[in-house]
Amino acid sequence: MTVRTSVPETAVATAKKKRVLPPLLRHVLFALAAFAVVVVLTLVTDEFTNLRIATIGYYLIAVAGLTLLTGLTGQVSLGHGAFMFIGAYTVALLVRRVPAFPLWADLLLASAAGGLAGLLAGAAAARLRGPYLAGATLALAVGLPALTRRFQDFLGGSNGLSFTVHSRPSGIAVPELRWQTWIVWLSVLIALVLVVNVVRGRLGRDFRAVRDDEVAASLSGIAVGRTKILAFLISAVCGGLAGGLQAFLLGTAAPGSFTPALSLSLLAAVVLGGLGSLWGALWGAVALVYFQAWSEDLADVLHLNTDVANNLPLAVYGVILIVVVLAFPRGIQGGFQRLRGLLRRPAEKKENNEKH
Amino acid sequence: MQEFLDLTLGGISAGAVYAALGLALVIIYRATRVVNFAQPALALISTYLAYSVTKATGSYWLGFAVAIVAGTLLGVATERLLIRPLRHRSELSSIIVTLGLLLVLQAIAGMIWSNEPLAFPYAFDFVGRFSANDLFVVLVVLLIAALVLVVFKYTPLGLRMRAAAFAPEVARTLGVRVGLMLTIGWGLAAAVGSLAGLLATPPFLFPNVLDGVFVYALTAAVLGGLDNPLGTIAGGFVLGVGLSYVSGYLGPEMVTIAALAILVVVLIVRPSGLFGRAKVRRV
Numbered sequence: 001m002t003v004r005t006s007v008p009e010t011a012v013a014t015a016k017k018k019r020v021l022p023p024l025l026r027h028v029l030f031a032l033a034a035f036a037v038v039v040v041l042t043l044v045t046d047e048f049t050n051l052r053i054a055t056i057g058y059y060l061i062a063v064a065g066l067t068l069l070t071g072l073t074g075q076v077s078l079g080h081g082a083f084m085f086i087g088a089y090t091v092a093l094l095v096r097r098v099p100a101f102p103l104w105a106d107l108l109l110a111s112a113a114g115g116l117a118g119l120l121a122g123a124a125a126a127r128l129r130g131p132y133l134a135g136a137t138l139a140l141a142v143g144l145p146a147l148t149r150r151f152q153d154f155l156g157g158s159n160g161l162s163f164t165v166h167s168r169p170s171g172i173a174v175p176e177l178r179w180q181t182w183i184v185w186l187s188v189l190i191a192l193v194l195v196v197n198v199v200r201g202r203l204g205r206d207f208r209a210v211r212d213d214e215v216a217a218s219l220s221g222i223a224v225g226r227t228k229i230l231a232f233l234i235s236a237v238c239g240g241l242a243g244g245l246q247a248f249l250l251g252t253a254a255p256g257s258f259t260p261a262l263s264l265s266l267l268a269a270v271v272l273g274g275l276g277s278l279w280g281a282l283w284g285a286v287a288l289v290y291f292q293a294w295s296e297d298l299a300d301v302l303h304l305n306t307d308v309a310n311n312l313p314l315a316v317y318g319v320i321l322i323v324v325v326l327a328f329p330r331g332i333q334g335g336f337q338r339l340r341g342l343l344r345r346p347a348e349k350k351e352n353n354e355k356h
Numbered sequence: 357m358q359e360f361l362d363l364t365l366g367g368i369s370a371g372a373v374y375a376a377l378g379l380a381l382v383i384i385y386r387a388t389r390v391v392n393f394a395q396p397a398l399a400l401i402s403t404y405l406a407y408s409v410t411k412a413t414g415s416y417w418l419g420f421a422v423a424i425v426a427g428t429l430l431g432v433a434t435e436r437l438l439i440r441p442l443r444h445r446s447e448l449s450s451i452i453v454t455l456g457l458l459l460v461l462q463a464i465a466g467m468i469w470s471n472e473p474l475a476f477p478y479a480f481d482f483v484g485r486f487s488a489n490d491l492f493v494v495l496v497v498l499l500i501a502a503l504v505l506v507v508f509k510y511t512p513l514g515l516r517m518r519a520a521a522f523a524p525e526v527a528r529t530l531g532v533r534v535g536l537m538l539t540i541g542w543g544l545a546a547a548v549g550s551l552a553g554l555l556a557t558p559p560f561l562f563p564n565v566l567d568g569v570f571v572y573a574l575t576a577a578v579l580g581g582l583d584n585p586l587g588t589i590a591g592g593f594v595l596g597v598g599l600s601y602v603s604g605y606l607g608p609e610m611v612t613i614a615a616l617a618i619l620v621v622v623l624i625v626r627p628s629g630l631f632g633r634a635k636v637r638r639v
Binding site: 070074078127128130131132138139142144147261265267268271308310311312320321322326329 | 445448457460461462466467469470563571582607611620623624
């Protein structure tokens, strides 16, 4: 159980030379740098762009969660919109019913609620494979938002729940939306540091082993069922947090935002970014926000009628899913990696020649 | 008691539709080991074509025929253009591609016919308990299901299709055109799916109209074991009646969640479906 692979000593030596800092510290420093970049970006852009940056933030954590589940562990979820739904309604209910709770507690509870749902889904999912799992999670995405109509008084029916959060301390003189964007990104980056640490660590190795060959994984002492449930749990916590942040940002939670199409567009983002790469999640999240924006602009420019304009983003996501799988199975991040490989190869050759 | 009877009869006619769409999924799954998530969208496009033809000509049955033919062609095109290039790739690839097709076709339907609900007619009079239309739905589905089973089991074409699905290499050496058989399977399935769409859609047609039905059909197919046509048809009727009780006694909003609960419970107790045979997974 303890030693799975034997690493040649030279490789260890080079790895040590490269990594002076422990991984967790490196990831924290990286996240701080990223946060600084986001703060600068929000300061130099207008309110409208701030909102887009914040939107990219919560999509990023949702897509990263789905990447961990689908790309790294090989389980399909067509129901991640349902976990976002749970997170969003948790925040909405807490803000309305328990206004005394601070925002960070609301967001933590939203993540926990998402995680709880993920645990249940995962327990079922551990026994399901491929198409069965896809079907079950699709049923979750279709069925859950309908509950708002069943419990009209509690969940506000199809209009959803609206609320206002005053998260900004009075001493800080920045526009509300900019402050909200910072909160969103701060939460997302904290969550991402944890996710990256999991993925780079032993659990991440277990995930990939389960994805590549379940039988081989269980023969090497990995509890396959438990690993799958853990992947679902982490992934759903990310989804819950994403939903909670969305509700916090928009001040509303309504069933119309959590259609099955949302779940499918999250999957499109994962596939486009590159299955199995957390960097891919960033490209996917950016694409999700900007394809929506661009197709609105395009519809404006071409004076498309509203029927065409409203359906354009979905058509684009669908085409992306098909084209990427057929022609570029490794997505955007795969393209970057290939590019880096091409750039690095001449340098390596030189090094080798010098050695001989 | 009166209500119970109404719910049971309503459930039978709803279940017939789930059985038909489930059958479409099973035919494809048997042929190519792909769950066709685009099935509701293929049926949706055919149903919209039926709407346009019926509106232009005034004949419901002309629209009906056009829908079935269009559905078949869409199924054939999907297999040839999207599924065949993926035959050596992972299960995930085909799931993602069919989902992409689902999104594209639903968006196209919305672009052409708008997202607003359009009135779509029933085939026959639909008023009252177990109306003429309900009877028609149940009879048509039973007839088609019987036809599909007979074709698969007793005709040379069916034998070739089964051979192509289960032992493609052997079938090929015996002179079966495996690729053609898979294409025929997709066409046949999409035709059955379009029929299900025509029966399930009334009274209103809009791009997401078949989403719910698709979830129930998939549930029915899984209940039946996913590669067992007879089990799927039984699963469809059982699910239709069961969900009709849920809708009547607990509220229509609970139906999808109930379907999910049934799906999960059945799969935990019997991972290969109620009527499926346990399979040994090869390493």
